[in-house]
Amino acid sequence: xxxxxxxxxxxxxxxxxxxxxxxxxxxxxxxxxxxxxxxxxxxxxxxxxxxxxxxxxxxxxxxxxxxxxxxxxxxxxxxxxxxxxxxxxxxxxxxxxxxxxxxxxxxxxxxxxxxxxxxxxxxxxxxxxxxxxxxxxxxx
Amino acid sequence: xxxxxxxxxxxxxxxxxxxxxxxxxxxxxxxxxxxxxxxxxxxxxxxxxxxxxxxxxxxxxxxxxxxxxxxxxxxxxxxxxxxxxxxxxxxxxxxxxxxxxxxxxxxxxxxxxxxxxxxxxxxx
Numbered sequence: 001x002x003x004x005x006x007x008x009x010x011x012x013x014x015x016x017x018x019x020x021x022x023x024x025x026x027x028x029x030x031x032x033x034x035x036x037x038x039x040x041x042x043x044x045x046x047x048x049x050x051x052x053x054x055x056x057x058x059x060x061x062x063x064x065x066x067x068x069x070x071x072x073x074x075x076x077x078x079x080x081x082x083x084x085x086x087x088x089x090x091x092x093x094x095x096x097x098x099x100x101x102x103x104x105x106x107x108x109x110x111x112x113x114x115x116x117x118x119x120x121x122x123x124x125x126x127x128x129x130x131x132x133x134x135x136x137x138x139x140x
Numbered sequence: 141x142x143x144x145x146x147x148x149x150x151x152x153x154x155x156x157x158x159x160x161x162x163x164x165x166x167x168x169x170x171x172x173x174x175x176x177x178x179x180x181x182x183x184x185x186x187x188x189x190x191x192x193x194x195x196x197x198x199x200x201x202x203x204x205x206x207x208x209x210x211x212x213x214x215x216x217x218x219x220x221x222x223x224x225x226x227x228x229x230x231x232x233x234x235x236x237x238x239x240x241x242x243x244x245x246x247x248x249x250x251x252x253x254x255x256x257x258x259x260x261x262x263x264x
Contacts (some may be wrong), residue, residue: 023219029207030215038212040142056207065213096220103216111167111262122223125251128244129226 005081012110014079015091022072022092027106035061065107091129093123146209146223153230155204159236160195166237167191220259226252 018119033039043049056062092116096119103109168185186192209218232251233239 005193026210026215026219030210030218031209033207036211039208040212062207096223099214099219103214107175109214111215114264115216115220115259115262118255118260118262119220120221120255121258122252125248125253125255126223126226128248128251129230130248 011079011083014075014083015088017075018072018079018092019094019098021068021075022095023102025065025068025072026099028061029104030103031058032059032061032065033105035059081095089129090123090127093126095128096122096126128129143209143213146205147224150202150209150222151204151224153198153205153226153229155232156223157195157202158202158225158229159200159232160191160198162195163237164191164195166187217259217263221256223252224256 033056035058036042036052040051042052076088076092097116100109100111100116100119104111167189168182173179195206206218206222216217227249230241236243
């Protein structure tokens with residue numbers, strides 16, 4: 001395998017890790033927090049705040065979510081060490097439709113057609129932002 | 141009401157945190173050496189910059205706001221709305237870091253705003 005092909009394969013693999021790990025992390029955070037319940041109605045005193053905070057720290061689902069988000073972050077940092085920011089950022093915006101898709105499949109959330117259109121436009125917007133020059137200031 | 145507060149905290153505190161971290165990293169200088177020992181040195185240098193501590197604190201506020209809103213809103217609604225951080229990032233980059241935001245980047249940011257508006261409308 002040529003080094004060019006290997007670089008492409010490595011890049012696609014890292015972007016795949018990002019697009020899967022990021023949404024999965026958010027999904028797990030969402031599931032974990034739903035299990036805890038609406039915190040705005042649960043916290044009315046400092047004691048209750050400590051209790052809810054303790055439940056968050058004790059939730060395995062939330063820790064799995066944090067681990068998945070850390071995986072996303074490491075993959076993001078690694079891929080940025082060899083690939084262009086303007087290439088990686090639009091690709092990483094695929095996390096928005098993936099999170100909506102996984103939420104409908106795994107958490108039974110209902111995503112209306114207008115929300116799908118909104119998500120598609122967000123991806124387009126992020127893609128346009130990503131295709132601008134990543135550095136607009138002089139080196140210090 | 142709580143949605144507005146938490147989304148504002150996610151976008152404002154999260155973005156402000158990232159901008160502070162970015163400012164701290166700019167103060168440290170571009171990283172050329174990626175050997176583990178050099179990265180540890182960069183990490184230790186980063187801890188000495190006050191912007192890094194402010195940034196990490198603000199990012200923590202953003203993260204806990206995300207957890208709070210996920211306790212009562214759907215993840216398929218919350219995550220796309222957090223794309224508003226691109227708007228905060230552009231404004232902060234322009235006015236806090238002195239970056240030049242060109243018309244193309246503003247167009248992308250406008251598209252993100254339109255998309256987020258549709259996501260919010262699509263909630264009802």
